[in-house]
Structures are given as structure tokens and as C-alpha cells.
Amino acid sequence: MEARVPGPRGEGVMEAFAFYLMAALATAAAVLVVTERQVFNAALYLAAVLALVAGLFGFLGADFLAAAQVLLYVGGILVLIVFAVMLSSVRDGRVRSQINAQWLPALAVSLAVAVAVVEAVRRSSFAAADVQAAPTTGALGMLLFNEMALPFEAVSLALLAALVGAVFFSRKERPDGAAGDAK
Amino acid sequence: MIESARLLKPEIILAGAALALLALDVSVGRGSLKRWALAAALASLAAALACLLRFPDSGRAFGMLSIDEFSHFFKLVSVLGAGLVLLLAEDDDSLMGGSAGTFAGLVLLSTVGTMLLASAEDFLILFVALELTTIPLFILAGFLRRDLRSNEGAIKFFLMGAFSTGLMLYGISFLYGSAGSTHFQALASVWSADVPANRTLDLVGLFFLLAGLGFKLTLVPFHQWVPDAYEGAPTPITAFFAVSRDAGVIVVMLRLFGEFVPIGRAGLTDLFALLSVLTMTIGNLTALRQESLKRLLAYSSIAHAGTLFIGLVAANPLGREGVMVYALAYTLMGIGAFAVVAAVARIKGSDSLEAIEGLAGEHFGLAMLMLIFLLSLSGIPPFLGFLGKFYVFAAAIEAGLGWLVAIGLLNSVISVYYYFRIVHKMFFRDSRILSLASPANWSLRIAAGASAAALLIFGVFPHRIASWVGQASRALQ
Numbered sequence: 298m299e300a301r302v303p304g305p306r307g308e309g310v311m312e313a314f315a316f317y318l319m320a321a322l323a324t325a326a327a328v329l330v331v332t333e334r335q336v337f338n339a340a341l342y343l344a345a346v347l348a349l350v351a352g353l354f355g356f357l358g359a360d361f362l363a364a365a366q367v368l369l370y371v372g373g374i375l376v377l378i379v380f381a382v383m384l385s386s387v388r389d390g391r392v393r394s395q396i397n398a399q400w401l402p403a404l405a406v407s408l409a410v411a412v413a414v415v416e417a418v419r420r421s422s423f424a425a426a427d428v429q430a431a432p433t434t435g436a437l438g439m440l441l442f443n444e445m446a447l448p449f450e451a452v453s454l455a456l457l458a459a460l461v462g463a464v465f466f467s468r469k470e471r472p473d474g475a476a477g478d479a480k
Numbered sequence: 481m482i483e484s485a486r487l488l489k490p491e492i493i494l495a496g497a498a499l500a501l502l503a504l505d506v507s508v509g510r511g512s513l514k515r516w517a518l519a520a521a522l523a524s525l526a527a528a529l530a531c532l533l534r535f536p537d538s539g540r541a542f543g544m545l546s547i548d549e550f551s552h553f554f555k556l557v558s559v560l561g562a563g564l565v566l567l568l569a570e571d572d573d574s575l576m577g578g579s580a581g582t583f584a585g586l587v588l589l590s591t592v593g594t595m596l597l598a599s600a601e602d603f604l605i606l607f608v609a610l611e612l613t614t615i616p617l618f619i620l621a622g623f624l625r626r627d628l629r630s631n632e633g634a635i636k637f638f639l640m641g642a643f644s645t646g647l648m649l650y651g652i653s654f655l656y657g658s659a660g661s662t663h664f665q666a667l668a669s670v671w672s673a674d675v676p677a678n679r680t681l682d683l684v685g686l687f688f689l690l691a692g693l694g695f696k697l698t699l700v701p702f703h704q705w706v707p708d709a710y711e712g713a714p715t716p717i718t719a720f721f722a723v724s725r726d727a728g729v730i731v732v733m734l735r736l737f738g739e740f741v742p743i744g745r746a747g748l749t750d751l752f753a754l755l756s757v758l759t760m761t762i763g764n765l766t767a768l769r770q771e772s773l774k775r776l777l778a779y780s781s782i783a784h785a786g787t788l789f790i791g792l793v794a795a796n797p798l799g800r801e802g803v804m805v806y807a808l809a810y811t812l813m814g815i816g817a818f819a820v821v822a823a824v825a826r827i828k829g830s831d832s833l834e835a836i837e838g839l840a841g842e843h844f845g846l847a848m849l850m851l852i853f854l855l856s857l858s859g860i861p862p863f864l865g866f867l868g869k870f871y872v873f874a875a876a877i878e879a880g881l882g883w884l885v886a887i888g889l890l891n892s893v894i895s896v897y898y899y900f901r902i903v904h905k906m907f908f909r910d911s912r913i914l915s916l917a918s919p920a921n922w923s924l925r926i927a928a929g930a931s932a933a934a935l936l937i938f939g940v941f942p943h944r945i946a947s948w949v950g951q952a953s954r955a956l957q
Binding site: 413414416417418420421422423443444445446447448451452454455457458459461462465466 | 481484488495498499502541542543544545579582585586589590592593596604605608609611612615616618619622625654657658678680681683684687
């Protein structure tokens with residue numbers, strides 16, 4: 298499997314090493330996001346995960362996706378999360394236990410799923426994608442407004458609904474219980 | 481592309497109306513808004529309905545949607561469901577009060593998602609449409625912002641929904657990695673190849689996909705969110721929950737497993753049958769012990785999902801027709817039953833089983849309507865609910881799944897017990913709770929009355945719907 302890392306410049310050992318290193322780091326950071334008890338630190342680990350995933354995207358020749366990942370997730374969403382953490386008073390994170398009574402069945406199910414997935418991937422052969430180190434921005438733009446126009450529009454409706462929901466729930470309520478405008 | 485857009489007229493009308501309604505809520509003063517929002521939403525639904533009936537175009541849109549008679553049927557069901565739900569909500573001040581535009585707009589957006597699902601034959605649009613249909617439902621479930629039950633139900637629904645979407649996406653990524661395309665057709669070539677290819681990855685992908693869709697289909701063991709979300713949501717929205725399931729999610733599965741991935745060849749028949757048995761049995765057994773009308777109907781809704789699923793397990797044209805009849809029937813009788821619950825909750829100020837005691841003595845019309853819905857829900861002729869059950873059971877027998885039918889019939893008997901417990905309370909007990917308000921308003925009466933009439937008419941004259949459904953299901957291979 299090691300030989301088939303689809304790096305942009307062929308299949309060298311160095312590329313494979315860098316790819317797996319980034320993947321391993323991203324996984325380790327993702328585990329830390331969950332196990333870290335302080336929400337703020339967890340957010341910082343999340344930043345590391347997202348940045349490393351951006352690196353993986355870049356490695357696979359998806360330059361636009363890598364840039365968008367950095368701009369939107371690392372730059373935008375994460376800053377929002379950090380703001381939310383700092384503005385809300387999350388203090389009791391340290392005392393709360395991070396597992397509950399269901400941990401044993403949950404662990405069993407997770408292990409079973411992990412074994413199934415690993416086994417499935419091991420048994421399958423993947424056709425190596427033909428990746429060219431060409432800029433993808435133009436092609437993506439064409440796709441979004443031609444073949445993918447419908448999902449693009451549908452997703453904009455879904456996001457609009459989510460936005461409306463966020464506004465609805467965060468609006469201040471008038472004393473009579475009806476939702477009013479935030480002043 | 482213009483051709484493709486032309487095929488999506490009903491969806492575009494509804495999406496446009498939803499955008500206008502959402503804008504209306506912020507720009508217009510509060511006073512006259514309520515009537516306008518309801519009227520505009522109903523008008524757009526009527527326009528979409530007319531579009532579906534008068535111009536039943538067919539073809540492929542954007543290479544991802546199959547617009548055919550099969551999808552038309554389910555689109556009609558979802559438009560009908562949305563219309564009935566809006567009528568139920570008409571006098572509910574918490575929904576149609578200050579945020580009427582938001583409420584109606586979200587209902588329409590969710591309907592657009594369901595309609596896209598009914599045509600989807602590509603994983604990309606399946607995912608996007610599923611999000612479009614559930615995100616408004618998350619918000620609508622928590623629409624009563626001051627009600628703790630509403631908050632709890634919405635949060636549970638949202639977390640479970642997000643998790644199941646993640647599982648589904650993970651599965652889709654496997655299927656994409658194996659087939660190299662997100663179109664269902666690519667999967668068909670994987671499963672139809674005569675060469676015994678290694679399909680482990682596809683199978684794992686299908687399992688994840690099934691887990692994700694199972695949440696939306698309220699299949700056991702993915703059903704835990706249902707009772708809380710159904711109980712906490714405003715009653716008209718509770719009635720709306722099942723529409724996206726019966727007219728959207730199950731349709732995608734019928735398409736995927738009927739046309740592209742034969743469940744027999746994928747070796748999934750036993751698993752699907754087991755899911756169906758679990759869903760029917762656990763739904764019904766838990767419904768026996770409920771003391772809240774909404775929770776009881778929520779568990780019975782789970783049980784109905786199990787019966788509906790039999791049509792998919794049978795994997796034959798008759799099963800497909802069965803799902804169509806059952807979806808129409810459940811939409812009518814489910815919304816109808818919740819309409820009566822909403823009326824009772826308004827009159828008595830409670831949705832416990834106690835509140836419906838003595839309903840026949842005080843409001844005979846409501847009690848008779850509820851009787852019709854309950855008879856139809858328990859599958860007693862001559863109502864449409866019976867026809868739906870008859871179809872799916874016949875399909876299962878044709879597919880050689882007699883044991884599944886036996887369990888299904890046994891479950892019907894269990895369900896008769898708890899449905900008739902409600903009937904008994906309505907007709908043979910005296911009311912112990914003081915009435916607070918006047919009986920239901922005109923729009924709720926229209927919605928419930930029309931549903932009951934449709935259940936009776938289609939049930940007594942089944943040949944009309946049988947020929948319609950038979951013709952429509954032939955659109956699929």
C-alpha cells in the first residue's frame with residue numbers, strides 16, 4: 298500500500314513519508330481534541346487537525362480545497378469557536394467525567410467497526426487516481442455552475458435554513474413569549 | 481440546463497415562495513403578517529400541486545434526478561402533507577404568531593428537500609436533499625423556545641441527526657472510492673458484474689449508508705430520538721415529521737435498492753427483514769405502555785415505519801406499489817390523528833391519554849374523526865390503511881417471506897389493542913379534565929375532515945388508486 302500514495306510529483310519515498318506523517322499527526326491531534334479537558338485547548342488542537350487536513354488536500358493536488366480549508370475552517374470557523382469559548386463561561390470542564398456508563402458497549406461497537414473498515418480497505422484494491430499538479434480553481438468553478446448547479450443551489454437553500462434557525466434561536470424574546478427583534 | 485430546470489418547476493415554485501416568506505418576516509410589520517404567510521404558503525403549494533398534476537413532465541435533470549411518474553406520486557404526497565400541516569398550524573399562536581413567515585418558509589424548504597429526495601439518483605444530491613429536508617425540521621422541532629420539552633427534543637434530534645449524517649457521508653465516501661462515481665449507476669455496475677469482484681468495501685459502505693438513512697427512517701435501533709422529538713415538537717410539526725420519511729427517504733432507498741443494488745444479490749435481505757421485524761415489534765410493544773398521546777403515536781409511527789419497510793424488503797414491483805399506497809395512507813392518517821391530538825390539547829390543555837377521555841360526549845365530531853384515523857392506523861377495512869398493509873403483506877408473500885407477514889400480522893393485533901384503548905377512553909369514559917378552550921377552528925376541521933374523507937374514499941374504491949400506483953411504479957425498472 299505504501300507505494301500507491303498519490304502524491305503530485307510521483308510516488309517517491311519522501312512523499313509517502315510526509316503524507317503518512319501528516320495523516321498520523323492529524324489523527325493524534327483529533328484524539329486530543331476529544332480527550333482534552335479544557336475546551337480552549339481542544340479548540341487549538343482542532344486548529345491543528347484542520348490545518349493538517351488542508352496539508353493532505355494540498356498533497357492530493359486539490360489546491361483550491363486546501364486554500365478554502367485554511368481560509369474557512371482554520372481562519373473562519375475556528376476563530377468563531379474560540380470566540381464562543383471565551384465569551385461563554387465554560388468552567389466545569391475539568392471536573393466532569395468524560396466517559397459515562399455506556400463506555401464498554403461503545404468501545405466494543407467502535408472496535409468492531411474499526412476492524413470491519415480496516416479489513417474492507419485491506420481487501421480492496423484501489424485504482425490510483427490520475428492526479429495532475431494543475432490548478433483546480435477554474436475547473437471547480439465550471440463544475441459548480443454547470444454539472445453541479447443543482448446541488449450547489451440546493452445546498453444554498455439548506456444553509457439558508459440553518460442561518461434562519463440560528464437567527465431565530467438567538468433572537469431576544471419579548472415578555473409575552475413571542476420572538477421579537479434583538480435590540 | 482434550462483431543460484433540466486424546466487423539469488423542476490414545482491420545486492422552484494416552492495423554494496421561491498419559501499425565500500419570499502422568510503424575507504416577509506423581517507420586512508413587514510407584525511399585524512397582518514399571519515394571514516398573508518399562511519395564504520401565500522398555501523397558494524404556492526397549490527401551484528406546485530397544479531404543476532405536478534397538469535404537467536407531469538418526465539426526464540433526467542442535471543444527471544442526478546430522475547423525474548418520472550414514480551417520483552411524481554411521492555411529490556404529490558409531500559405537497560399534500562405540507563398543506564395539511566400548515567392548515568393544522570393556522571390557529572397556533574406559537575407557530576403562526578410573530579414568526580409566521582419563518583415557520584411557513586421552513587415547512588416549504590423542508591418540502592423542497594423531500595421532493596428532491598423523491599427523484600434523487602446520485603449520492604451528492606441525496607446528501608444535499610436530505611440536509612435540506614432535515615435542517616428545517618431541527619429548527620421547527622425546537623420552535624417553542626420556552627418549552628423545555630421542545631428544547632430537549634430538538635437538541636436530541638439535532639445531535640442524532642448530525643451524527644447519522646456523518647455516518648452516511650462516511651459510507652458514501654467508501655462507495656465513491658470503490659465505484660469512482662457518486663451516481664447510483666456506478667454501484668449498479670459493481671453489483672451486476674458477473675466477475676466475482678471483491679465487494680467488501682461496498683458492503684461496509686452500504687452498512688454505513690443504511691445506518692445513516694435508518695435514523696431518518698426511524699428504524700430500530702436508530703429510533704431513540706423519535707419519542708422525545710415527537711413529544712416535544714409543536715403538534716403540527718410532529719405530524720410533519722413522518723412526511724419526509726414516507727415521501728422522501730424511503731423513496732431513495734426504493735430507487736437505490738430496487739433499480740441499482742439488488743438487495744438479494746447484495747445478501748441484505750435477511751438483515752433488512754430483521755430491521756423491519758425489530759422496528760415493528762419494539763415500536764408496538766413500547767407503544768403499549770405510553771400514557772401520553774403524542775408519545776403513543778410516536779411509537780406507533782416507528783411501528784408503521786417497520787411495516788412500510790416490508791415493501792422494500794420484498795423487492796418486487798408489488799412491494800413498491802405497497803410503499804406508495806402505505807406512504808399516502810400514513811401521511812393522511814398520521815397527520816389526521818395528530819390534528820385531533822392538537823385539538824384535544826387545545827381544549828384540555830394536555831396531551832396525556834387522560835385528556836381524550838369522554839371526547840365523544842363533548843365533541844362528537846372530533847371523536848368520530850379520531851375513530852376513523854385509528855381504524856385506518858390499525859389496518860381495518862374499508863380504510864386506506866388496510867389497503868397499504870394488504871399491499872405490502874401481499875408483496876412479502878410473493879417474495880416468499882411468509883414468516884415476515886406472520887410477524888407483521890401479529891404486530892397489527894398488538895397495535896389494535898393500544899389504538900382501541902384510545903377509542904375506549906373516547907367513547908366509554910367520562911371526562912375528568914375541565915375544558916379550557918373552544919373546540920378546534922375551521923382550518924383544523926378542514927384538514928382532519930379532508931384526510932378522513934380521503935382515507936374512506938380511497939379505501940372503499942381502491943381500483944382508482946391501484947391503477948394509478950401500478951402505472952407509476954412501472955417508471956422504475
